[in-house]
Amino acid sequence: MSAVSQYVEEYRTIGAALPGGHLPWLRELRERALTQFSAGGFPSPREEEWKYTNISTIEKKRFRPLPISEPSAAVESWLKNYELEDVWRLVLVDGRVAADRCRLDGMPDGMIVCGLAEALTKYPNLVQSHLGLAAGRENHGFIHFNTAFFSDGAFVRAPGGQALPKKPLQIIYLNSRPESLATVRNLIIVEPNAALELVETYAGADEQSYLSAAVTEVSIGENAALDLYKLQSESTKAFHFGGTYVQQARSARFRHYNFSFGGLLVRNEVHTELGHAAECLLYGLFLAFGRQHVDNHTLIHHAQPFGISREIYKGILDQRARGVFQGRIVVHQDAQKTDAEMSNRNLLLSENAEIDTKPQLEIYADDVKCGHGVTVGQLDENSVFFLQTRGIEEQAARTMLTFAFANEMVDRIRLDGLRGSVQAQLLALFSKANLHQEWL
Amino acid sequence: MLTIENLHVRVDGKAILQGINLEVKAGEVHAIMGPNGSGKSTLSHVLAGREGYEVTSGSVTYAGKNLLDMPPEQRAREGVFLAFQYPVEIPGVSNIYLLKAALNAMRRHRGQSELDALDFLQLIKEKIKLVEMDEQLLYRSVNQGFSGGEKKRNEILQMAVLEPRLCILDETDSGLDIDALKVVADGVNSLRTNDRAFILVTHYQRLLNYVRPDYVHVLVHGKIAKSGDADLALELEEKGYGWIERQTAAEDAA
Numbered sequence: 001m002s003a004v005s006q007y008v009e010e011y012r013t014i015g016a017a018l019p020g021g022h023l024p025w026l027r028e029l030r031e032r033a034l035t036q037f038s039a040g041g042f043p044s045p046r047e048e049e050w051k052y053t054n055i056s057t058i059e060k061k062r063f064r065p066l067p068i069s070e071p072s073a074a075v076e077s078w079l080k081n082y083e084l085e086d087v088w089r090l091v092l093v094d095g096r097v098a099a100d101r102c103r104l105d106g107m108p109d110g111m112i113v114c115g116l117a118e119a120l121t122k123y124p125n126l127v128q129s130h131l132g133l134a135a136g137r138e139n140h141g142f143i144h145f146n147t148a149f150f151s152d153g154a155f156v157r158a159p160g161g162q163a164l165p166k167k168p169l170q171i172i173y174l175n176s177r178p179e180s181l182a183t184v185r186n187l188i189i190v191e192p193n194a195a196l197e198l199v200e201t202y203a204g205a206d207e208q209s210y211l212s213a214a215v216t217e218v219s220i221g222e223n224a225a226l227d228l229y230k231l232q233s234e235s236t237k238a239f240h241f242g243g244t245y246v247q248q249a250r251s252a253r254f255r256h257y258n259f260s261f262g263g264l265l266v267r268n269e270v271h272t273e274l275g276h277a278a279e280c281l282l283y284g285l286f287l288a289f290g291r292q293h294v295d296n297h298t299l300i301h302h303a304q305p306f307g308i309s310r311e312i313y314k315g316i317l318d319q320r321a322r323g324v325f326q327g328r329i330v331v332h333q334d335a336q337k338t339d340a341e342m343s344n345r346n347l348l349l350s351e352n353a354e355i356d357t358k359p360q361l362e363i364y365a366d367d368v369k370c371g372h373g374v375t376v377g378q379l380d381e382n383s384v385f386f387l388q389t390r391g392i393e394e395q396a397a398r399t400m401l402t403f404a405f406a407n408e409m410v411d412r413i414r415l416d417g418l419r420g421s422v423q424a425q426l427l428a429l430f431s432k433a434n435l436h437q438e439w440l
Numbered sequence: 441m442l443t444i445e446n447l448h449v450r451v452d453g454k455a456i457l458q459g460i461n462l463e464v465k466a467g468e469v470h471a472i473m474g475p476n477g478s479g480k481s482t483l484s485h486v487l488a489g490r491e492g493y494e495v496t497s498g499s500v501t502y503a504g505k506n507l508l509d510m511p512p513e514q515r516a517r518e519g520v521f522l523a524f525q526y527p528v529e530i531p532g533v534s535n536i537y538l539l540k541a542a543l544n545a546m547r548r549h550r551g552q553s554e555l556d557a558l559d560f561l562q563l564i565k566e567k568i569k570l571v572e573m574d575e576q577l578l579y580r581s582v583n584q585g586f587s588g589g590e591k592k593r594n595e596i597l598q599m600a601v602l603e604p605r606l607c608i609l610d611e612t613d614s615g616l617d618i619d620a621l622k623v624v625a626d627g628v629n630s631l632r633t634n635d636r637a638f639i640l641v642t643h644y645q646r647l648l649n650y651v652r653p654d655y656v657h658v659l660v661h662g663k664i665a666k667s668g669d670a671d672l673a674l675e676l677e678e679k680g681y682g683w684i685e686r687q688t689a690a691e692d693a694a
């Protein structure tokens with residue numbers, strides 16, 4: 001039996017117990033998604049948007065959704081690695097909210113942070129009006145799979161019309177068990193005029209294989225702002241799909257910071273649609289060593305006039321790692337005065353490392369300013385020489401420059417605590433990859 | 441301190457330096473002047489150890505050792521310093537990190553312990569006064585977004601912190617306004633000691649108004665065509681390089 005039909009079969013047993021089973025509209029939504037998944041399966045490299053990433057290894061495995069169980073003791077120590085200070089925190093372990101690990105006290109009036117399962121009971125209408133909205137444009141196997149199978153997720157609503165305390169929200173998704181499946185569905189609603197800072201951390205038990213398939217739908221209201229940080233630190237044997245789909249209303253501002261460090265096979269999607277005079281900033285840094293494969297797929301729809309988008313993705317690939325950057329910007333006919341820039345810069349540190357980079361601009365309006373640039377290269381030899389003339393050994397100089405190439409993206413993080421934590425992870429990765437770091 | 445004998449260097453198969461002889465003693469300041477393309481930067485780079493230069497004959501002895509045998513970092517640790525004509529920008533490495541990494545590399549080489557954070561900061565604050573540089577620039581990425589003058593001051597700051605014995609400044613004066621030029625000159629003058637030597641590569645005589653050289657050499661087509669004292673620089677300022685070029689051409693023909 002194929003993996004797809006196994007999952008479909010499994011749905012027959014667990015489907016009824018999935019959250020929101022009491023809601024006919026959701027049952028219908030899940031059934032429809034299941035039918036689509038059953039017919040189309042997981043995405044294949046035959047699809048244009050997936051042509052550099054073959055996920056057939058996922059189909060050879062059998063990941064099982066876990067029954068609700070006590071998180072293992074090790075969870076505590078992993079969490080310590082990622083928990084930030086002075087934040088509200090929502091923790092999901094193996095695809096479900098772990099209530100006793102959360103810290104959500106002192107929330108301002110109107111602000112909601114809870115599990116999606118809980119929200120389906122408490123705020124079914126709110127969920128109904130947003131679920132499938134931003135991801136509705138998307139049409140591939142992982143989306144359908146997630147819709148059919150999601151076991152929980154984060155539900156966040158930042159209310160507008162009042163000043164929120166400037167305290168970020170951190171959501172940690174931790175995978176603690178081998179061969180497990182975590183399908184989380186997140187809904188982030190930033191109401192008009194509200195501002196929210198959100199940190200998503202995906203992590204898992206070292207050396208364990210599991211599948212984390214997350215879909216995050218975001219709606220940013222008029223004149224509202226969201227800074228969304230995604231830190232992907234899955235186990236180096238894990239499979240990660242993480243799709244973030246955003247709708248930006250008039251003058252909405254969206255900043256996304258995508259740090260992709262872990263995982264064996266990773267696909268990050270960040271898609272957004274900009275309303276009138278909306279702005280988005282997409283930053284990405286992906287590192288891959290060994291046999292890691294990291295695919296970044298971004299899509300910016302300039303649907304209305306006066307939108308601004310800035311995108312910078314950087315990749316560092318060593319050993320036999322493979323990276324993909326597919327960045328697409330579509331400027332629709334009505335989107336006059338669009339100002340869009342995209343760049344992708346990559347460092348290949350070994351002869352066997354590989355990057356496929358494909359920036360695409362599709363412009364249907366005539367009065368726009370758009371640009372893109374791509375570089376694939378090695379370290380700047382002049383900089384290596386310069387550092388050597390300052391007494392730094394060649395190997396240390398190369399490490400310093402590689403670290404700097406990455407750190408330049410880390411420096412853009414606007415939350416001090418997170419910046420320090422990401423920097424520490426970067427250093428740990430560098431030392432794990434056996435690179436020199438005496439200069440620190 | 442430095443003896444260059446009959447140095448011939450090729451770049452991409454093209455002969456650039458064609459028999460350089462130069463003797464630099466501790467405490468001396470040598471100016472190397474010459475038209476664009478005469479090989480001044482090539483000489484500086486070869487001394488600092490840049491790759492891609494093929495030494496076809498000749499030798500360079502520094503403090504009794506064969507300089508050409510050493511990798512660039514070892515030359516630096518032994519006290520050779522090159523201020524770049526075009527300072528390098530390094531996004532993502534803060535100036536202060538660079539200084540710390542470099543200084544600690546030197547100190548380890550000299551058998552000294554690394555400075556702790558406080559002592560290091562105190563040292564830097566002292567040195568930065570010398571080049572009249574904004575302290576904020578310490579925390580920015582190396583040379584990124586710096587003005588031309590700030591970049592050159594930054595090179596002098598590195599020199600002041602590392603305390604090299606042989607300082608080679610490749611056109612550090614080029615493109616500077618008069619204030620920045622004075623800062624660079626003051627920096628050099630304050631570092632002049634009996635056990636330190638300078639090679640000032642410059643296209644113009646201007647810097648030499650502020651830093652008086654003991655010797656002036658004119659490099660033409662990869663050879664030292666003329667040497668003299670500080671007055672030679674004034675003569676060059678007045679008459680240009682043409683007459684020396686013609687003189688060498690005539691000599692070569694004969």
Ligand SMILES: Nc1ncnc2c1ncn2[C@@H]1O[C@H](COP(=O)(O)OP(=O)(O)O)[C@@H](O)[C@H]1O
Pocket residue numbers: 451452454456474475476477478479480481482483
């Ligand atoms: N990498 C290189 N490849 C080929 N020719 C070079 C290279 N670098 C310098 N040259 C040539 O060497 C000569 C000397 O250059 P340079 O040392 O930079 O002169 P200067 O510093 O005196 O202006 C010039 O003719 C220049 O074109």
Ligand SMILES: [Mg+2]
Pocket residue numbers: 480481482525610611
């Ligand atoms: Mg030059």
